[in-house]
Amino acid sequence: xxxxxxxxxxxxxxxxxxxxxxxxxxxxxxxxxxxxxxxxxxxxxxxxxxxxxxxxxxxxxxxxxxxxxxxxxxxxxxxxxxxxxxxxxxxxxxxxxxxxxxxxxxxxxxxxxxxxxxxxxxxxxxxxxxxxxxxxxxxxxxxxxxxxxxxxxxxxxxxxxxxxxxxxxxxxxxxxxxxxxxxxxxxxxxxxxxxxxxxxxxxxxxxxxxxxxxxxxxxxxxxxxxxxxxxxxxxxxxxxxxxxxxxxxx
Amino acid sequence: xxxxxxxxxxxxxxxxxxxxxxxxxxxxxxxxxxxxxxxxxxxxxxxxxxxxxxxxxxxxxxxxxxxxxxxxxxxxxxxxxxxxxxxxxxxxxxxxxxxxxxxxxxxxxxxxxxxxxxxxxxxxxxxxxxxxxxxxxxxxxxxxxxxxxxxxxxxxxxxxxxxxxxxxxxxxxxxxxxxxxxxxxxxxxxxxxxxxxxxxxxxxxxxxxxxxxxxxxxxxxxxxxxxxxxxxxxxxxxxxxxxxxxxxxxxxxxxxxxxxxxxxxxxxxxxxxxxxxxxxxxxxxxxxxxxxxxxxxxxxxxxxxxxxxxxxxxxxxxxxxxxxxxxxxxxxxxxxxxxxxxxxxxxxxxxxxxxxxxxxxxxxxxx
Ligand SMILES: Cc1ncc(C[n+]2csc(CCOP(=O)(O)OP(=O)(O)O)c2C)c(N)n1
Ligand code: SF4
Numbered sequence: 176x177x178x179x180x181x182x183x184x185x186x187x188x189x190x191x192x193x194x195x196x197x198x199x200x201x202x203x204x205x206x207x208x209x210x211x212x213x214x215x216x217x218x219x220x221x222x223x224x225x226x227x228x229x230x231x232x233x234x235x236x237x238x239x240x241x242x243x244x245x246x247x248x249x250x251x252x253x254x255x256x257x258x259x260x261x262x263x264x265x266x267x268x269x270x271x272x273x274x275x276x277x278x279x280x281x282x283x284x285x286x287x288x289x290x291x292x293x294x295x296x297x298x299x300x301x302x303x304x305x306x307x308x309x310x311x312x313x314x315x316x317x318x319x320x321x322x323x324x325x326x327x328x329x330x331x332x333x334x335x336x337x338x339x340x341x342x343x344x345x346x347x348x349x350x351x352x353x354x355x356x357x358x359x360x361x362x363x364x365x366x367x368x369x370x371x372x373x374x375x376x377x378x379x380x381x382x383x384x385x386x387x388x389x390x391x392x393x394x395x396x397x398x399x400x401x402x403x404x405x406x407x408x409x410x411x412x413x414x415x416x417x418x419x420x421x422x423x424x425x
Numbered sequence: 426x427x428x429x430x431x432x433x434x435x436x437x438x439x440x441x442x443x444x445x446x447x448x449x450x451x452x453x454x455x456x457x458x459x460x461x462x463x464x465x466x467x468x469x470x471x472x473x474x475x476x477x478x479x480x481x482x483x484x485x486x487x488x489x490x491x492x493x494x495x496x497x498x499x500x501x502x503x504x505x506x507x508x509x510x511x512x513x514x515x516x517x518x519x520x521x522x523x524x525x526x527x528x529x530x531x532x533x534x535x536x537x538x539x540x541x542x543x544x545x546x547x548x549x550x551x552x553x554x555x556x557x558x559x560x561x562x563x564x565x566x567x568x569x570x571x572x573x574x575x576x577x578x579x580x581x582x583x584x585x586x587x588x589x590x591x592x593x594x595x596x597x598x599x600x601x602x603x604x605x606x607x608x609x610x611x612x613x614x615x616x617x618x619x620x621x622x623x624x625x626x627x628x629x630x631x632x633x634x635x636x637x638x639x640x641x642x643x644x645x646x647x648x649x650x651x652x653x654x655x656x657x658x659x660x661x662x663x664x665x666x667x668x669x670x671x672x673x674x675x676x677x678x679x680x681x682x683x684x685x686x687x688x689x690x691x692x693x694x695x696x697x698x699x700x701x702x703x704x705x706x707x708x709x710x711x712x713x714x715x716x717x718x719x720x721x722x723x724x725x726x727x728x729x730x731x732x733x734x735x736x737x738x739x740x741x742x743x744x745x746x747x748x749x750x751x752x753x754x755x756x757x758x759x760x761x762x763x764x765x766x767x768x769x770x771x772x773x774x775x776x777x778x779x780x781x782x783x784x785x786x787x788x789x790x791x792x
């Protein structure tokens with residue numbers, strides 16, 4: 176067996192690795208590019224990482240960053256509470272689709288509307304991972320989950336939430352909004368870096384949704400997992416920058 | 426203290442909500458997060474009106490859940506922050522407060538009780554005792570001061586900031602709609618000038634240096650993986666709470682030593698009780714009173730001591746037994762008969778209390 180360890184971002188906390196996510200989970204990949212972005216922007220002495228309830232909570236001791244784990248859906252107000260009184264800090268609120276779009280949606284929408292200087296990273300894995308694979312706001316039409324065993328019925332439950340598109344309708348001119356995917360980590364990292372820089376430079380709200388995998392609850396093998404992330408999810412969720420600060424567009 | 430609006434002592438005639446604002450200014454609070462609900466609204470109104478002048482900040486959040494979590498964030502950032510709510514807002518507020526309890530976050534909350542359950546009335550009650558003392562999923566490791574008048578609102582609002590930051594348990598000032606809205610005269614002062622040192626606020630995150638390089642990262646959480654792990658945490662919380670409780674508990678009592686009946690009440694109802702006790706004494710009836718000022722931690726030992734020879738106790742409250750639960754718990758094993766006068770959501774007059782006490786005395790006299 177090879178003894179060469181894969182390189183870890185500097186901002187990762189080595190003692191807590193290997194991490195606690197399931198094999199094949201997308202959270203680890205999103206946190207990897209977040210770590211690299213923090214390294215490259217040299218934010219280790221400034222960034223405060225907040226995580227939610229949901230699988231994101233497993234990241235409470237993930238980084239060599241001051242971190243705070245809070246209640247389901249409440250990461251945005253906790254982090255915004257910090258950056259409001261501490262302009263020297265860079266606030267990262269990290270959560271799942273349930274935390275951001277269901278229980279905590281009013282916090283997300285209102286923080287975006289107020290243009291809070293925070294970077295929200297929301298992991299969209301099309302289900303509630305931690306509680307055992309129930310339907311999420313982002314569950315795809317006809318997708319089977321524990322609470323939609325016959326497939327999501329849009330008549331009954333509405334359509335999957337397109338979070339970044341929704342948020343884009345409410346934000347101020349300097350907000351940055353994008354959707355990336357673990358299937359294209361380079362691009363996802365670029366979006367996350369731009370989001371962090373936007374928070375720092377423009378003191379503005381920044382939001383990146385990351386399309387991600389949950390093979391455990393999807394009950395998929397590697398190939399099916401990847402197929403679902405790459406093909407199924409992107410049929411519904413477009414990848415790309417949805418809102419850039421106005422100056423940049425000119 | 427920089428930028429303290431109250432330098433010299435002055436007597437003023439103002440509403441309770443206004444009192445809270447000046448006290449919070451005097452205590453050095455820098456930030457208020459809030460959401461409108463009657464009867465605490467004017468706390469936000471006055472605060473926002475004067476905040477720019479004294480270099481303080483305000484944010485009206487989308488709900489009380491958010492106000493509570495923003496408060497937690499700001500406190501973690503090292504800034505003295507408070508919030509105020511009532512009734513259904515207090516209900517929503519329990520979620521952030523359970524996090525504050527778990528993580529020992531020094532939040533200060535002003536609760537101006539209104540009627541319940543649910544939306545009920547916007548005016549007055551003492552029905553938020555159980556929720557404020559024991560709300561949310563936890564053991565109720567909190568500090569709750571119940572004030573009876575405007576001077577106490579001023580004094581205990583200032584004190585709440587010190588208690589919260591010194592002991593690091595979520596701290597509440599439990600007032601009510603009457604106190605919030607009525608005017609009374611108050612002596613305002615700068616606590617430092619009276620020799621009250623305000624406890625410095627300190628950040629829990631974002632301290633100097635780079636985490637992992639110059640110092641360990643602050644990894645704060647409220648989720649635990651195993652029963653054993655949580656057990657340790659809760660037992661530690663319990664121990665810390667019990668250790669400091671004797672330093673925190675406060676009460677007031679009079680003439681309990683030779684009393685046949687002791688009247689127990691808290692908050693504004695205590696004022697009617699005090700008057701009733703005085704009138705009854707003038708009539709030659711041996712009545713005393715006991716009033717817990719801290720409802721959490723509860724002055725259990727002191728209550729037991731003061732009532733050890735008393736045959737009858739009457740608990741008087743504007744709720745249906747919320748105070749009485751605290752009393753019966755504290756007096757477990759005592760032989761005193763515990764009677765009650767409940768008027769949930771209503772005010773109480775000294776006449777009603779005298780009448781109730783007289784009934785009990787005359788029964789005793791016939792024996
Ligand atoms: C108030 C409250 N309601 C429900 C829960 C239970 N709960 C824990 S995690 C979770 C779902 C998380 O799903 P998501 O946010 O999509 O994150 P994921 O686990 O998929 O990463 C729920 C409902 C809770 N912790 N708190
Ligand atoms: S349950 Fe799903 S989201 Fe959670 S760690 Fe496992 S794979 Fe990841």
